Amino acid sequence: MDPEEVPPPLALVDVTKSFGSVRALRGLSLELRSGEIHAMVGENGAGKSTLVKTIAGVHRPDGGRVLVDGRPTEFAAPVDAQRAGVAVIYQEPTLFPDLSVAENIFVGRQPRTRLRTIDRGRMRRDTEEVFTRLGVHMDPDRPARGLSIADQQLVEIAKALTRKARVLVMDEPTAALSGVEAERLFTVARTLRDSGAALLFISHRFDEVFSLCDRITVVRDGAFVSCDPTADLDVDTVVRRMVGRDVSSLYPKEDAERGETVLEVDGLTRHGVFADVSFEVRAGEIVALAGLVGAGRSEVIRAVFGVDRYDAGTVRVQGRPLPPGRPKAAMDAGVALVPEDRRQQGLVMESSIERNATATRRGPLSRLGLLRRSAERESAREWGERLSLKSGGLAEPVSTLSGGNQQKVVLAKWLSTEPRVLFVDEPTRGIDVGTKAEVHRLLSTLAGQGLAIVMVSSELPEVLGMADRVLVMHEGRVTAELDRDEADEESVMYAATGQRPSEAA
Amino acid sequence: MAPERTVTAPAPDRAPEGAPDPSGRRPAARIRSLLSARETPVVGALVVTLLGAGLFVDMFATGRNIDFLVLSVAAIALMALPMTLIVITSEIDLSVASTLALSSATLGVLWESGVPIETALWICLAVGAALGAFNGFLVTVCGLPSLAVTIGTMALYRGLAYVLLGDRAVASYPRDWVGGVRAPFLGVEGLPWIAVAILLLSAAFGVLLHATAFGRSLFDIGNNDEAARFTGVSVRWTKFWLFTLSGVVASGAGVFWTLQYGTSRADTAFGLELQVVAAVLLGGVSIFGGVGSILGVMSGVVLLGAIRNALQLFGISSEVLQIVTGLILIASVVTPNLVARTRARRAPAPAPGPVPASAPSPASAPTKGEAP
Numbered sequence: 001m002d003p004e005e006v007p008p009p010l011a012l013v014d015v016t017k018s019f020g021s022v023r024a025l026r027g028l029s030l031e032l033r034s035g036e037i038h039a040m041v042g043e044n045g046a047g048k049s050t051l052v053k054t055i056a057g058v059h060r061p062d063g064g065r066v067l068v069d070g071r072p073t074e075f076a077a078p079v080d081a082q083r084a085g086v087a088v089i090y091q092e093p094t095l096f097p098d099l100s101v102a103e104n105i106f107v108g109r110q111p112r113t114r115l116r117t118i119d120r121g122r123m124r125r126d127t128e129e130v131f132t133r134l135g136v137h138m139d140p141d142r143p144a145r146g147l148s149i150a151d152q153q154l155v156e157i158a159k160a161l162t163r164k165a166r167v168l169v170m171d172e173p174t175a176a177l178s179g180v181e182a183e184r185l186f187t188v189a190r191t192l193r194d195s196g197a198a199l200l201f202i203s204h205r206f207d208e209v210f211s212l213c214d215r216i217t218v219v220r221d222g223a224f225v226s227c228d229p230t231a232d233l234d235v236d237t238v239v240r241r242m243v244g245r246d247v248s249s250l251y252p253k254e255d256a257e258r259g260e261t262v263l264e265v266d267g268l269t270r271h272g273v274f275a276d277v278s279f280e281v282r283a284g285e286i287v288a289l290a291g292l293v294g295a296g297r298s299e300v301i302r303a304v305f306g307v308d309r310y311d312a313g314t315v316r317v318q319g320r321p322l323p324p325g326r327p328k329a330a331m332d333a334g335v336a337l338v339p340e341d342r343r344q345q346g347l348v349m350e351s352s353i354e355r356n357a358t359a360t361r362r363g364p365l366s367r368l369g370l371l372r373r374s375a376e377r378e379s380a381r382e383w384g385e386r387l388s389l390k391s392g393g394l395a396e397p398v399s400t401l402s403g404g405n406q407q408k409v410v411l412a413k414w415l416s417t418e419p420r421v422l423f424v425d426e427p428t429r430g431i432d433v434g435t436k437a438e439v440h441r442l443l444s445t446l447a448g449q450g451l452a453i454v455m456v457s458s459e460l461p462e463v464l465g466m467a468d469r470v471l472v473m474h475e476g477r478v479t480a481e482l483d484r485d486e487a488d489e490e491s492v493m494y495a496a497t498g499q500r501p502s503e504a505a
Numbered sequence: 506m507a508p509e510r511t512v513t514a515p516a517p518d519r520a521p522e523g524a525p526d527p528s529g530r531r532p533a534a535r536i537r538s539l540l541s542a543r544e545t546p547v548v549g550a551l552v553v554t555l556l557g558a559g560l561f562v563d564m565f566a567t568g569r570n571i572d573f574l575v576l577s578v579a580a581i582a583l584m585a586l587p588m589t590l591i592v593i594t595s596e597i598d599l600s601v602a603s604t605l606a607l608s609s610a611t612l613g614v615l616w617e618s619g620v621p622i623e624t625a626l627w628i629c630l631a632v633g634a635a636l637g638a639f640n641g642f643l644v645t646v647c648g649l650p651s652l653a654v655t656i657g658t659m660a661l662y663r664g665l666a667y668v669l670l671g672d673r674a675v676a677s678y679p680r681d682w683v684g685g686v687r688a689p690f691l692g693v694e695g696l697p698w699i700a701v702a703i704l705l706l707s708a709a710f711g712v713l714l715h716a717t718a719f720g721r722s723l724f725d726i727g728n729n730d731e732a733a734r735f736t737g738v739s740v741r742w743t744k745f746w747l748f749t750l751s752g753v754v755a756s757g758a759g760v761f762w763t764l765q766y767g768t769s770r771a772d773t774a775f776g777l778e779l780q781v782v783a784a785v786l787l788g789g790v791s792i793f794g795g796v797g798s799i800l801g802v803m804s805g806v807v808l809l810g811a812i813r814n815a816l817q818l819f820g821i822s823s824e825v826l827q828i829v830t831g832l833i834l835i836a837s838v839v840t841p842n843l844v845a846r847t848r849a850r851r852a853p854a855p856a857p858g859p860v861p862a863s864a865p866s867p868a869s870a871p872t873k874g875e876a877p
Contacts (some may be wrong), residue, residue: 019597069714153643328737337735345735357701357738359725362718413736 007070009198010055010086010167013063017050024050026222027064035068037189039201039213039230043242043432047222048202055200055287056079056088062165081267081324087160088169091176093152094223100129104144106158108376130158133195151183157188168192175430178293178458186212205459206235209340211459217453218242237306258468259283260302260318262452263421264337265304268313273299274476277313280302281421281452286443288467289456291496296476297456298340301423306330317421331360334420338410338427340456344425346410347398354380357412383412387442389439411442422446440466460489474498543789544801545659546840551808555825558815565815568694575700576687576765578810580605580702580758580774582803584781585788587712587751589802591783593714594726594744595794596644596651602777604636606770608759613675614767622682629756637752637858638659641745651748659778675769683767699761713797719743726795740823768811783830787837809833 057075074184339345472495788805790797
């Protein structure tokens, strides 16, 4: 093969990196070839982020070599990596919101006119040209404020291209994108590949990895496990290599007995956000709210819980109406909400694990109005054990935990209230395969114990694997209600995009 | 079912790591956390200052001087209590000194028009509650930043005080009231009853902040009000009540201040709000919210008062006192930053959180052989 002849634009050989006593990378090797999309998969904490930062020149490796075009190179600072043609697109880009798209792309290296002023015309033309090359439409003059995350990523990619980057690293770019947006990103990625760039794609979503990437490298515990062409792999093999054990089943759905109706939502409307949303959930049932990002799913459950207001409609829990806009009343009625953004909404990151885990139950843990620290600690310990939380001590700030363990703290926080209705919003976003399966098993067990669960999820396999019923939302309205045996990828996607299968029309 | 067991089984072995280790690690950790607490430097500085001043400054450790010291910081100490709670929720109330003045002016007008002090006192507190509630209304219902709101009401309330009194002073308060507020507790010299009252109030605020669900929610609000809201905390009501409380306490301090000096004037306690905020920050409360303690703040109040008092006894001019106070404040802000920075430099960069936390799970031990 031709590409074998020329040295790869970027290769890492036996790279090691330790932080104190923790060995984050223990001999990782990776070879990124031109004209290839390379996937790296591994559990959270497997060393992916450290590797990305090493490639970006943020971390200096302790040992091993970094080869650029076959020549040993040292990245002492991010500038060195940029000069070598390496660009990293992070999950959530940080653009200057008040600068225009073009200004963001050329920030710090604006083209100059002869008078040393900024050549806006050229900046705009170059931006337009790069967008044309990527096949996307965006106004170079619009401010970056208000761009969707997907568009911000495209701006970052455009920035990388104007820097003549040959190696593009994408660190979980699709975690916050809708299906359509992700598809557009993949088109761009394929365009770049075909023009000879080397891409590294990091993702937790196997469907993306398998449809997009040419080779897959698996890492575990900071070490290289395997690297094979995608065609030679299947999901089970990859998962087994990632976790180093068999994951019996990703979606261990148990059949639960359906009980009485616990939650009734009727005609819930918030102007401009969602309209006339009605559904019921029975005890022991998992109802999934599916749809594209922005369809109004999270907004509905937040309104039901009372964090957001709504303009019309009623919510009843066990027959009793729930007053609008009062989360405390919802909690007292036995409603719990595990929010979408655990760092911003689910947890107080500066606060300790035990305080976060008990934040919902400070009343019951008090005696005569005084909080008992021992009771807090005991409750946190008990729930930590139940959810097999891995931590360095419950008094540590919750920010020291990995994403999956943080999610367990949020779950502990809400499950300890012994709710009757549990809302979970993207319960497994950004957490690793092992913990994901644990969360799924937990939800399934809880439903088996008679909890009514409403799950918002953008991951179709999760929706199809976990839900007894699927409600599909499109632009603020429920467009389909599908039973478990009716729901498949096609029927959900049709409803989510607001279309109908042709035979039904 | 069986394969599930293999995953969850390690839980009992693993979880105790998270639980406090009973074998003596805890006291050491407790001491360490005590030493690294934000209020430790100010408490230490207070102890050193009091000891130093007591040993080396003539007249410092006398009953009369202590009496004077306590009375000079009493109003600041009172207003610093609710201010601590407000700053912890990452808001601020700059109108406290103006509220004090308006309360004092109200007392003066009422007294002049023949209302007995026992009645006027309650009216003043009610006025204070209304002034605080107005701040709270603007901050919570209108969603305005408290810094802007209370700078506005600072001028507004001061202006209203001038409307009530003009440039007059009311100084005809009955003698037994004026002397009464400075009276010693149980006849002990150096211990005015207000000191006892402040101690009791501090204890109450300390318990409220550090040992109740309400107090915890204040820290949560200061650190991340969105997460607090998602946990069922009513952020708006909490802040509203804090501002109201601040108004009540400030007007109470106004009544005390008036009787302490036996006079009501519209320009009274001008600029005192900055001394209150200064003491709160010196006491280790973060201006960004989420961190702080009553012990630290009270130490800060007394420390500032004691240094001024000791320097005054040395005969140092008030201009120099101003400069010293300013320097102390700057030092109090700079020192923790320097400490944190040197600490960060000395210790090797901590590993990015997730790496150690989800390190090898027991089941994944035989790993390398499996790679093809």
